[in-house]
């Protein structure tokens with residue numbers, strides 16, 4: 200290990216104990232570095248983001264938690280059932296169709312338990328995990344990253360010096376806010392309203408716990424995600440302009456109204472009993488102008504998040520935490536912590552596409568060309584850098600969506616009127 204003149208309390212600090220932070224901390228710990236992780240809350244704590252992708256299995260193996268995740272008996276996810284609001288059309292996204300992933304079957308998790316497993320694994324590889332500790336400020340000197348940390352247990356604020364910081368503070372965005380790096384995604388200004396329910400019937404057949412994704416007749420959509428034997432996470436996502444039209448009263452009333460005017464969801468929820476208060480999340484779609492700088496690197500939602508529609512968040516958070524650790528390990532070997540950069544992922548086209556009626560018409564059409572749909576499923580299983588052939592077929596899919604804009608290739612399943620609430624392009628806003 201290369202030594203500099205500065206003295207450090209630890210090699211690295213990680214701010215945030217979600218999947219990105221713990222993945223980065225575990226990976227750094229596995230390489231023998233001294234690491235401290237600060238988490239604002241005391242675990243277990245609630246978090247939304249419950250449905251994983253096939254590629255999460257690679258992260259579990261790398262982090263040494265595959266057996267523990269399996270032993271936790273989380274509901275198995277083999278794919279996604281897609282429905283239109285009236286159930287007249289729909290399809291199955293089958294992850295076993297994907298040849299480019301190591302293991303197709305993944306899970307849907309109760310985040311309290313899932314995040315705790317990762318946090319305990321960090322402790323096990325030697326990370327100094329400090330819960331109830333809020334990183335309230337950070338500074339970057341030429342040879343040190345300096346953190347001020349407020350700890351709840353003794354109400355004291357401490358200064359910690361490290362070689363570099365992984366910012367995994369999620370939407371809080373410690374560094375993104377400090378350096379004003381965030382840009383909103385104008386086409387994804389959505390609001391999510393959700394809760395956990397019992398009494399929602401599982402799917403029939405051999406894969407009862409797959410996620411259900413229901414497109415409303417307007418621009419909104421529902422998720423139904425089993426997260427334990429009893430609990431079903433149920434939520435609706437609405438573009439802001441549509442939300443303003445529907446919202447009238449409390450969040451619970453808005454959610455209930457959205458349920459009752461989406462026929463197939465109303466049917467699923469006939470016997471449902473709500474077990475938690477209804478929660479609302481908004482302003483969750485943004486990117487960053489840069490993902491690494493002098494003695495800092497962003498991982499997971501602290502850098503960017505697009506939209507929950509394809510359940511990408513946690514799997515990407517783990518991947519980016521592992522990548523951040525590899526980047527910092529290389530930087531330490533070279534004793535060079537100048538700006539390092541992650542490869543930019545290109546998922547935006549799919550997510551933004553979902554909020555257009557033409558994409559939905561093609562996506563939900565009863566008979567899409569098999570080969571093309573299979574290539575789409577490869578991306579949706581989390582394989583962001585697929586083979587050239589799969590990329591070509593994905594271009595063909597978006598070609599069909601473009602044609603649908605001019606000619607009706609397939610039945611028009613979704614409303615086009617201005618009140619359907621589809622977002623329209625406007626200039627991106629930089630967030631302070």
Ligand SMILES: Cc1cc2nc3c(=O)[nH]c(=O)nc-3n(C[C@H](O)[C@H](O)[C@H](O)COP(=O)(O)OP(=O)(O)OC[C@H]3O[C@@H](n4cnc5c(N)ncnc54)[C@H](O)[C@@H]3O)c2cc1C
Nearest residue numbers: 215217218219239248249250334369391499500507512513
């Ligand atoms: C409505 C909705 C539905 C979603 N559904 C899914 C889904 O089905 N599947 C999926 O994969 N993803 C989903 N996501 C996304 C998912 O929630 C996130 O992408 C994922 O949690 C990101 O992990 P992370 O570790 O980057 O951040 P987080 O999980 O948010 O973790 C950040 C941690 O940092 C801590 N923290 C914050 N600030 C500080 C600080 N200053 N000091 C110390 N600690 C701090 C927080 O307490 C938190 O524990 C959804 C998101 C939304 C909004």
